[in-house]
Amino acid sequence: MKIQKLLPVLSLVSAINFAVDAAPVTPLTSPVTTFAMWPGAQYASNIPTVKQVLGYDLGERITNDDDMLRYFDALAKAAPDRIKIFNYGQSWEGRQLIYAVIGKPATIAHLDQYAAEMQALADPRKTSEKQAQALIDKLPSSVWLEHSVHGNEISSTDAAMMTAYHLLASQNDAVIDKIFANTLVFIDPLQNPDGRNRFVNYYYQTVGMVPSSDRLSVEHNEPWPQGRSNHYLFDMNRDWLAITQPETAGRMKAMLHYHPNIVIDLHEMEGDSSYFFVPAANPFNPHMSKAQIANNTLVGKNNAKYFDRFGFDYFTHEVFDAFYPGYGDSWPTFFGASAATYEVASARGDWFRTATGKTITFPQTVQKHFVASISTAEMAADNRKKLLTDFYQYQQHAIEAGKDDSKERTFIIPGVRDAAGSHKLANLMARHGVEVKQADKPFSACGKDYPAGAYFIDTAQPRGRFVKTTFTKQVDMDQDFLKEQERRRARKLNDEIYDVTAWSLPLMFNIDTDACGKTVDVASHQLTVDAPLVGKVTHADAKVAYLVPWGDMAAGRFLTAALQAGLTIKSADKAFVTGDNTHYPAGSLIVEVKANPDNVADLVSKIAHDTGAQVTGVDSSWVSEGPSFGSENTVTMTAPNVAIAWDEPVSSLSAGSARFVVEQEFHWPVTAIRSDKLASANLSHYQVLILPSGDYTAALGKNGAANLKAWVAQGGVLITLADATRFATQPDISLLDVKQELAYQAPKEGEDKAASEAEAKDDKDNQDNRVPGQLIKSKAELITSIENDKETPDNVAGVLANVEVDQEHWLTAGVNPQVVSMVTGHDIYTPIKLASGKNVAWFADEKHLLASGYLWQENLKQLAYKPFLIYQPTGKGMVIGYTEDPTSRAYLDGLNVMLMNTIFRAAAHATPLR
Template sequence: MTSAMFFAVSKRGAVRAALLIFSLVFARAGLADTNWPADDYDPAIPTIEGVLGYSTGERITWSHDVRRYFDALAMAAPKRVRIIDYGRSWEGRELFYVVISSPDNIAAADATREGMHALRDPRGTSSTEAERLISELAPPAWLAYGVHGNEISSTDAAMMTAYHLLASREDPRVPEILNSTTVILNPMQNPDGRDRFIHRFESALGLEPSSDRISAEHNEPWPSGRTNHYLFDLNRDWFIRSQPETRGHADAVFEWLPVAFVDLHEMGSDSTYYFAPEAVPYNPHLAADQRASLELFGRTNAKWFDEFGLDYFTREVYDAFYPGYGASWPAYFGSVAMTYEQASARGLIVRQYDGVELPYADTVRNHFLTSLGTLETVASNREKLLRDFYNYQRTAVSEGSRGEVQAYVVPAQNDQNAVDRLGALLASQGVEVGRASESFKACGADFDANSLVINLDQPAKRFLRTLMDRETPMDPQFVVEQERLNAKNLPDEMYDITAWSLPLLLNIESVSCKERVAATVDMIAPGAVPTPDLPAKASVSYLVPWGERSAIQLLSHALRDGLAVKSSDKPFVHGGETYPGGTLIIDVADNSENLHEHLVDYVKATRARVVAVNDSWVTEGPSFGSRKVVRMNAPRIALAWDEPTSSYSAGNFRFVVERQFGYPVTAIRFEELRKEDLSRYQVLVLPDTYDGYADALGESGKAHLRDWVERGGVLISLARATRLLADPEADLLASRREYRLELLPEEETPDGEEARVPGTALDKEAFETATESREAAPDGIGGAQLLANVDGDHWLGAGVAPQLHVLARTSDVYTPLRLNEGTNVVTFADADDILASGHLWERNKNQLAYKPFAMARKLGKGQVIAFTQDPTVRAYQEGLNVIVANAIFRGAAHARPLR
């Protein structure tokens, strides 16, 4: 690719007549072609073409070649470049970031990290010492590329940026950037997804790239390259830390504490370029100076885009409300965090809606421009950004010591595993969390040992408020505007979920206190876990109380190792202790002589509670040999895979079962489910779907599925997969999906087929009703946490908490089952109480009240279990893990296939 080709700027399809002027501008700025022939670049620094054999934008670079190029840079400039490995992806690809700065700053990297952490804690760093650090430090500036694997341009722009910083000898910004900042580039956060995309793209590539959007080059097959191996959107994983790619990256970011963090993305092909400031709503726990600084970066980027005649937009679409993005999570530690979005070529060239062709090279160039613009802004505002960072921490500590909430106590409770999980999750993100070593009084209540104590007079105060509060409020005017748009059936402006409270996601109690809590605690160290109590040796049985993830993991170990395990459908009392429904019973007589050794190993691995008993006498509830005690089996689990499943839902469910429960899942392409023999599988899971399953299965497929269930299979549906079960033609569940509430009754609706209709008189309310869609779905739910009640009399509710918090993201509403049709095991609360956190339209509240979240029906020898919302979405809802495990393992135990 020639210099003119790369830097020719397209403005709605035409190459500007002033190309020569632009070339001079680029040369004056020190920018050049990917081959850099038109400027003074250090020949000792290897070019991309010299290492990889092509210039930037000419090809899409595979992950291993990205690493190869950065290794070449590090070898050529060892005093200015460091490569740090921070982990490996699920598929074993390297995860790394690159530090680039002056030799002095590279040598002082350890001191820079220490200085940033000193600024983060004003309790130990005086204002005088802070000013010294502010005057001396070269603050980290972090550019993160390629979190979505099919958003391809940013990774190539990372290589271009690194080359320019190391090789340019004319751009006056470069020495200022290298002397004043510590540049950190993460070239690709999701190498598995990137290589999946490139493989698909190159396999479809012909003699020359096609810009036609219906070509195979642009038509990504399921599941696309966006996600990682387990099909997670890594840009939603930052505070829950479920994936290795995110955990390693977040740990590295926290180690350096950059003053600015940018996540570079791609968006739809028909757009331009987006950079900060972000759209409303803003999270109320962001500081005012952070929001003000967004404009500094935006104006620098705008200056360069204006210079080269490039279109862009700001303050639209991409908001700063949800804290789980890469471009938001660092903000709660004082960074100025931002998203940049480039219209995607999704290949080497694409035709936009108006016929303009967008080359891949242009998309790379644009990310390169904003990368340098960001670094320029940090260098020019070094002291301001460092001072703002220090003041962010200082004001956080001050607010935490005098605010309306000054502490949280998470009481020790039945699901202690979830309590400990919360403490470890927060500690891993720089939060000071204590575990009480003895009982104490606080906030007008008594708390037991092992409760968590989190005082807010610490730098992480704002992070804690946004994750621990039951509700993070949106600006009231913004909410009013969304209600107005919704009433007119216009799209709302809520970009992601509106509720994410960690205690609700884990389904545990948390108490907010108006004063600091003084209790004797042991501080939780990141990565540390409590030492488990090992079981004594039993002569009769071992009991494993049900209701925690650790018990699910122990069951998985036991079943995979072939142990004989029973489980009680109902609570029982043994030796004066009450055991919840679902409790596992592992009899000594039914297992091998090394049973105790197995259980000791399981407890070490899972921290499950195991109680050794030397008699089987039960004083209340079912005895160990009761008909209400079922024998657990090791079910083979099949998961529908490929179109028309939602790849997110399929991957998220598989991750929860395989990595959180420790039990294998077999993915089966959907086409095979229509006709192949499923008798080897006891459980089949249908993930959420966008297009529905009924048409894809056809009549024969529905009959095939029903026959499998009747012969003893367990069919589980997630979210919109329940539409198939509730389809009268499938005849799997008697529930039916509802239309939107408050539609005009059909008999009162004028017949649209008549030439003239009777006249009507309308007031405003009648007008709004009369203009509603006749058969509209309920209003969409952007992601709210809803309260639901559990029927503990059914085996699906065994060991499940009496109330659950469900993250609702789909608008489907289903009628309850009648008593003779099955059981509504979990139903949403009444309209006044249903909303636990987030935003829910008033009409949704009324329609969802008392409607089912989880339904179960015995069908023939099998079981049908329907979840009307996805309980495993994003692996967020660990508080729902028990009911998911019940659906799988207890469902299989309650099916009665021919043996």
């Protein structure tokens, strides 16, 4: 069969003609005819269209990353005085990340000056109100448009191209003239090029002779892991808090350079919906200002004006709240922008048939995002002075709020217990644009003494509100909103909590911080962004050994670097004290001089410098307390081959974050193996296998479980995360001897157990499906009567919970007595019996369990003392189960030492034939 033109289908023309073996085929009519994106627009001929550059009309084909770059480059060459393109980084797969700036020539020619003046406006400590007013009188307002952070949300990138073209090519258009006179427009056309190319490639590999509008069709059902996420399978819209991905880091740095007044993140949602724009849903983050919320309402009203004109359906404030500060539409709020999400119903291809039978097309979705973008720019132009004034006042109010806080004026990070984690947390805040200072001398504050090198953050600064929302342990949701959620839950309705309810960075890092109601008065210097933590070796010419205290990620990365360098390393299962009375925690590393190459001193010094580890050389192996270097309680570390389950049925987010943490945080390679291969594969090459969250029942089943059991028995270490632990506990799988609990049902008041049993027997014996009559006297009794006897605990959106850690087990060597984990979902497990294994870490008691967030009281009570980390030896190996995912979003840094132990110390304790 010969097909003259297979792709793309021309969504902007009325018909498509095909020739198959020269035989005529009846033309297939497109769901839409040609239409103008902005009816009545007149465009200059010197600005190239998409078709002139790429060979197809806008909306006719889903544009990939390379073509998008080509088009923006062509625009920049055609109008260099009104548009400039900047590179802000590279994706993991090496794709260029850009943003465009569009404005009047006088501003484009002096963008550095514009940025400097916005930075001045952003700091009232340096810029007086009179100076600020002079800047406000002359500066343009600004809009930053973010597109396609989720790679399979396809319309926004093409809308970015249309927005840029319309701004540059429009003639005799009062709206565009007004925008150029008053506003700068920043366009980030593609935040996630790796994910987008994954989607586009798949779509055009699977689409048929004519694209299908059927949601069942192959092109509408992407295979794992889909195009939503980036190379490491991160949902980058949740990465604005931890900044783990290079795409996020580059974008945030650029935004902090310019401080745009309005930031819009353009998304897609399921195809049966319409279009969402602000105002957002409840709850709002309490550290947002009223002016920001009011400006979002102005944005929404202007959008509504245009959507009414174009006949576009839309909705507002019913979903997509403004509570969590780690989204692309919320993080900019905390430098003073008015930020928002736009969501369009997606065609996820050329066209899509909705549940009501309506067909939506790709060009239509592009048009809606484009119209909303122009509308937003117009709002910024109409409200130039207001936006700039509100921006300056936001900084003023943030500073004043910090000064007025008598309890949390200053946050202090002592940096004593976990130097590497403390440094990373302080550096993370600096990357967020927060002023972080490091003491040059010891000091006292609020009755406590701190060493030189401690970090402190004064909240009386422009980014003070961001510090408050990320360092305060509890950020409360609106009480009326919470009451409504409890009412809905009582009615068995889904709650309206959109995402996690807790995100305190010190808790997630498991870092000690103190709050002081006063300023810190000590000689200090401001922490430089990305300043490295430099390690050192004390007594570098040691005769016997080099010792590395275990318990932070500097020591962890020292271990992995030393193993890759071929050094022989031991690790103590218990704490010990050397002859000079120096105490070393359990897990501490021992690099013996005689057991290693002659250049061991040089290798140790280099590794310590690069990893930030603190190393001490000793000339004697004498130990006064604890295990000696040659004790059976001191194990030799191995360099394990680590595998991870990949592809269906694994959660792509869990797989991506787990692989990222091991590879990029631990600096250790991981081999990804497709899950179905694990059912029969010879795994003897691997010492450790990680099963990320997922339901492996179909992919592995009994045969797969048997294969894993045999591998574990021969010395393998199997690590299960979250839902994978649920799979491991199933009765016919029995990799872990624990059970998943149903929701606890308290005995009903006055319940007669014998009568209940008799009633149950009557029900069973009754053959006509009738039961004895009952009287229901109140609505409360009605609700009680319809309760299920067997159901899972209610789902938890996401809270931070305290976890107690067994301090006498080798698996938790160097881990603090208490850590914090994220808790999501509804899984609660019985403790493992001593005959089978050990509950190595468990959730705290009911009174102390909740560290931050909002947790249903029934879940709180039932979760107390239930296992978090389970150890079950099997033959020469072991199964280690996490009941929650310790790598979630790669922002639970406080669990990294525990996870390192479950990989490296567990592999050292397994006993395969060597």
